[in-house]
Amino acid sequence: MSVEGNGHNNHPEYDFKWCPGCGDFGVRRALEGAISEYNTKLEQTIDKTVIVAGIGCSGNLVHLVEGPQPYGIHGIHGRTLPIAFGIKMIRPELNVIVTAGDGDFLSIGAEHIAPQASRNLDITVVIMDNGVYGLTKGQSSPTTVLGEITSSTPYGKFEMPLSPLDLYLTYGVTFIASGYSSKPKDLTKLMVKGMEHPGFSIIQVQSPCTTYNDTYAVLKGNLKLGIEPGIFEVPQDHDVTDKYAASKLVNSGKIPIGVIYERTDIPTLEDRINIVRAKTESKDIEQLLAPYVI
Amino acid sequence: MRFSGEGGQGVVTASDMLARAGASVGYHVQTFATFPSQILGGPTWTQTRLSVNLVLSPGDYLDVLVAFNNDAFEEHKSEVQQDGVILYNSSEFTPAFDGLAIGLPLKELAKEAGDPRAANMVILGALSKLVDMPLKYFEDFVRSRFIGRQAIIESNIKGLSLGNTNVNADEFHIGALVEPKKSKETLVFLKGNDALSLGAMQAGLDFYAGYPISPATPILVFMQKNLLGPGKFAYQVSSEIESINAILGAGYAGKKAMTATAGPGLSLMSEGIGLAWMAEIPCVIIDVQRGGPATGLPTKTEQSDLTAAIHPAHGDVTIPVIAPGTVEECFYAMIDALNWAEKSQCPVILLSDHSLAERSQDFVKPDLSKINIDERLIYKGSNGYNRYEAKGISPMPIPGNPGAYIANGSEHDYVGDTTHKGSHHIHMTERRFSKLKLLDSYPYERLNRSQSVALMPWGGSKGSALEAYNLLKKESIEISWYYTMYLNPLSSDLIHELQKKDLVLVPELNYQGQFSSILRSEGIKAESITQYTGLPFKVKDLVKIISERIETHKKEIVV
Numbered sequence: 118m119s120v121e122g123n124g125h126n127n128h129p130e131y132d133f134k135w136c137p138g139c140g141d142f143g144v145r146r147a148l149e150g151a152i153s154e155y156n157t158k159l160e161q162t163i164d165k166t167v168i169v170a171g172i173g174c175s176g177n178l179v180h181l182v183e184g185p186q187p188y189g190i191h192g193i194h195g196r197t198l199p200i201a202f203g204i205k206m207i208r209p210e211l212n213v214i215v216t217a218g219d220g221d222f223l224s225i226g227a228e229h230i231a232p233q234a235s236r237n238l239d240i241t242v243v244i245m246d247n248g249v250y251g252l253t254k255g256q257s258s259p260t261t262v263l264g265e266i267t268s269s270t271p272y273g274k275f276e277m278p279l280s281p282l283d284l285y286l287t288y289g290v291t292f293i294a295s296g297y298s299s300k301p302k303d304l305t306k307l308m309v310k311g312m313e314h315p316g317f318s319i320i321q322v323q324s325p326c327t328t329y330n331d332t333y334a335v336l337k338g339n340l341k342l343g344i345e346p347g348i349f350e351v352p353q354d355h356d357v358t359d360k361y362a363a364s365k366l367v368n369s370g371k372i373p374i375g376v377i378y379e380r381t382d383i384p385t386l387e388d389r390i391n392i393v394r395a396k397t398e399s400k401d402i403e404q405l406l407a408p409y410v411i
Numbered sequence: 412m413r414f415s416g417e418g419g420q421g422v423v424t425a426s427d428m429l430a431r432a433g434a435s436v437g438y439h440v441q442t443f444a445t446f447p448s449q450i451l452g453g454p455t456w457t458q459t460r461l462s463v464n465l466v467l468s469p470g471d472y473l474d475v476l477v478a479f480n481n482d483a484f485e486e487h488k489s490e491v492q493q494d495g496v497i498l499y500n501s502s503e504f505t506p507a508f509d510g511l512a513i514g515l516p517l518k519e520l521a522k523e524a525g526d527p528r529a530a531n532m533v534i535l536g537a538l539s540k541l542v543d544m545p546l547k548y549f550e551d552f553v554r555s556r557f558i559g560r561q562a563i564i565e566s567n568i569k570g571l572s573l574g575n576t577n578v579n580a581d582e583f584h585i586g587a588l589v590e591p592k593k594s595k596e597t598l599v600f601l602k603g604n605d606a607l608s609l610g611a612m613q614a615g616l617d618f619y620a621g622y623p624i625s626p627a628t629p630i631l632v633f634m635q636k637n638l639l640g641p642g643k644f645a646y647q648v649s650s651e652i653e654s655i656n657a658i659l660g661a662g663y664a665g666k667k668a669m670t671a672t673a674g675p676g677l678s679l680m681s682e683g684i685g686l687a688w689m690a691e692i693p694c695v696i697i698d699v700q701r702g703g704p705a706t707g708l709p710t711k712t713e714q715s716d717l718t719a720a721i722h723p724a725h726g727d728v729t730i731p732v733i734a735p736g737t738v739e740e741c742f743y744a745m746i747d748a749l750n751w752a753e754k755s756q757c758p759v760i761l762l763s764d765h766s767l768a769e770r771s772q773d774f775v776k777p778d779l780s781k782i783n784i785d786e787r788l789i790y791k792g793s794n795g796y797n798r799y800e801a802k803g804i805s806p807m808p809i810p811g812n813p814g815a816y817i818a819n820g821s822e823h824d825y826v827g828d829t830t831h832k833g834s835h836h837i838h839m840t841e842r843r844f845s846k847l848k849l850l851d852s853y854p855y856e857r858l859n860r861s862q863s864v865a866l867m868p869w870g871g872s873k874g875s876a877l878e879a880y881n882l883l884k885k886e887s888i889e890i891s892w893y894y895t896m897y898l899n900p901l902s903s904d905l906i907h908e909l910q911k912k913d914l915v916l917v918p919e920l921n922y923q924g925q926f927s928s929i930l931r932s933e934g935i936k937a938e939s940i941t942q943y944t945g946l947p948f949k950v951k952d953l954v955k956i957i958s959e960r961i962e963t964h965k966k967e968i969v970v
Contacts (some may be wrong), residue, residue, distance in 0.1 A: 131829060180817065190663055190690070191818070192690075192818075196682075199654075200659065202620075202656075203661040203662075203663075204660040206618070206661070207661040207664050228649065228652075229649070231649075393639065394639060399639055402609065402613045405612055409599040409601040410599055411434045
């Protein structure tokens with residue numbers, strides 16, 4: 118098979134590794150599958166894909182993609198959405214994907230979620246939620262549970278954990294899905310749906326950190342230890358257009374896995390801009406200078 | 412002539428009409444304005460200076476003060492020159508003044524004209540008599556401005572006429588203006604912010620993201636209205652942090668992108684500017700300086716962001732800076748800034764200031780056919796490309812085409828993957844700095860170069876400094892003149908020339924003397940003339956300080 122895209126498949130000089138068992142491996146595999154499936158459907162090369170990565174373990178995904186290489190920006194902490202906004206609004210034909218962690222996206226970068234949701238920017242966001250700052254060696258994050266002892270919360274975390282899915286619903290994100298890194302095939306399906314969705318899509322993925330916050334047992338459950346699974350499949354009869362039903366799902370005390378909410382009847386920002394573009398005549402520089410001529 | 416009163420009293424309109432009517436008949440004009448930081452009311456003043464010669468500065472003294480209320484009169488009376496005239500609104504107050512003051516019952520006369528908003532026309536009618544400017548200039552202007560709105564034209568022309576007949580000019584004579592000469596060339600008359608906006612359009616701007624902030628907001632407003640064609644996009648985003656990251660996203664995606672802000676926004680953009688430098692992404696940031704730090708003086712002028720503009724981010728970085736000094740230069744500097752970003756594949760800062768942004772000046776309409784527009788080097792090969800391998804600038808792959816790479820804010824290898832190897836950090840650091848050499852050797856102004864003492868202003872202080880230079884020359888005080896708007900990198904020829912001077916005087920509106928400190932770091936004997944009042948330099952102050960400094964310098968040499 119010929120290699121499609123710029124060939125630097127093994128990243129020979131790249132000196133970063135995820136820990137063994139890290140959930141991000143599964144997310145990467147799922148994303149590779151989703152990009153490939155989406156591009157095959159659209160019959161386009163991977164050059165049309167841009168991954169905008171946050172800072173932290175999750176952001177390194179952009180360097181670890183195997184096979185054909187997409188374009189990428191590995192920017193600064195918390196600013197994936199503004200960068201993605203600039204790329205998408207000037208090059209709407211590109212498939213723009215944001216990958217970030219719970220710290221990057223929901224703490225330092227949280228201010229950028231509401232504006233993109235209001236605009237219904239047509240991009241796909243994949244959040245790797247491990248409930249901890251891993252790369253800085255185990256500090257509490259917005260999704261760390263109350264009372265958890267971490268290196269920065271030696272007496273237990275004082276804050277209630279954020280409910281990201283609830284937050285996205287409140288902000289009016291038009292496609293909200295929840296996934297689990299240990300189910301990469303299901304995750305690929307959710308990601309493709311997100312890419313196909315006309316508007317702002319977020320896939321919140323439970324992606325445990327084996328070193329600082331190993332939640333595999335909590336998520337999967339362990340009957341021997343008497344731990345009930347922390348996740349459940351979204352019921353088949355769930356109406357994804359029903360915000361109240363979605364709200365009930367995300368507030369059930371456990372984490373639903375599947376598509377939570379989807380609205381396809383809301384125009385994207387580009388749709389709205391194009392309506393104005395069609396009605397407005399753009400002026401050349403001579404026309405713009407005319408009112409100032411004396 | 413200064414118009415002063417309460418915001419909303421027609422102060423701005425009157426001054427604006429005088430300026431435009433004057434410019435339309437062939438006077439050179441410069442206006443200056445300062446506003447309170449509030450929506451309605453508050454003390455506002457704006458002034459217009461007309462001359463048959465080029466108007467370099469706002470002017471030191473007032474020939475005419477129009478005071479709409481007593482507070483305005485008290486605030487500005489000391490600046491009226493001997494033989495100057497105060498024109499006041501006698502419907503509101505009677506000033507206690509020994510000099511020449513003439514009252515007009517604006518409220519009653521405007522009512523008689525048929526429109527309470529015509530008070531400013533009454534003033535202009537009176538002014539036309541006081542300075543012997545034919546009333547026809549204003550009447551023609553009113554007719555062309557309000558085409559098709561007959562009622563407004565009639566009340567305004569009646570207002571002009573009432574002002575003209577009700578002012579008794581016998582006792583007052585401030586001297587007739589010299590008959591204007593209409594230029595053979597087509598002229599434009601506009602503000603600094605408009606010139607920046609138009610320059611950006613001419614340079615082929617594709618993307619604008621901005622957040623409202625004084626005094627840069629008019630650029631956002633212009634772009635939202637006009638940058639809308641196919642493939643073009645302007646947007647009010649949620650913060651300056653979003654602005655900078657959005658424009659670097661667009662720059663990475665292959666487009667010309669820009670934002671405009673003031674000091675507080677520049678501070679917020681710091682990390683993003685560093686990313687654009689590190690990942691080598693073209694974009695342009697306009698900083699319309701105001702008083703700082705923090706919220707500072709939002710509606711006053713200062714030149715105190717130079718250090719921040721040259722070193723806006725942490726780490727080993729310096730950003731190219733262009734600082735225009737006149738409204739005309741704003742237009743061309745903006746084109747240069749976008750060209751520089753494309754040429755050097757890095758962020759560029761254009762440094763304007765409040766006094767430039769809010770000042771209107773006339774200049775020859777740009778000959779668009781002579782303007783050079785630069786485009787970045789684009790990678791057009793197949794896959795297998797190492798974007799960051801070359802020692803200097805290299806073609807940039809554009810998403811959607813072969814040559815995918817990662818634009819990385821962490822130190823990286825040839826394809827953009829993160830690395831901590833010393834050899835790569837050396838390679839990339841030297842590669843980034845090497846691009847500044849592409850921007851050296853831009854032109855600079857030089858007059859009377861044989862003198863050992865030089866005057867070298869920068870940015871918006873250029874006009875006052877040039878007027879001071881001309882006056883000094885008339886008084887046979889010899890000094891060299893140097894000026895450039897390309898502040899970083901400074902032309903190496905210019906540096907060499909300045910290094911030979913005994914003294915370089917730098918008028919600049921900040922406390923620390925930011926530009927002279929940069930010149931000293933280049934081994935130039937530079938010294939600042941500082942002012943931090945929130946207002947531009949007065950020419951008389953500069954003349955006094957410069958001539959005194961030259962005297963003490965002569966004594967230093969003798970000793």
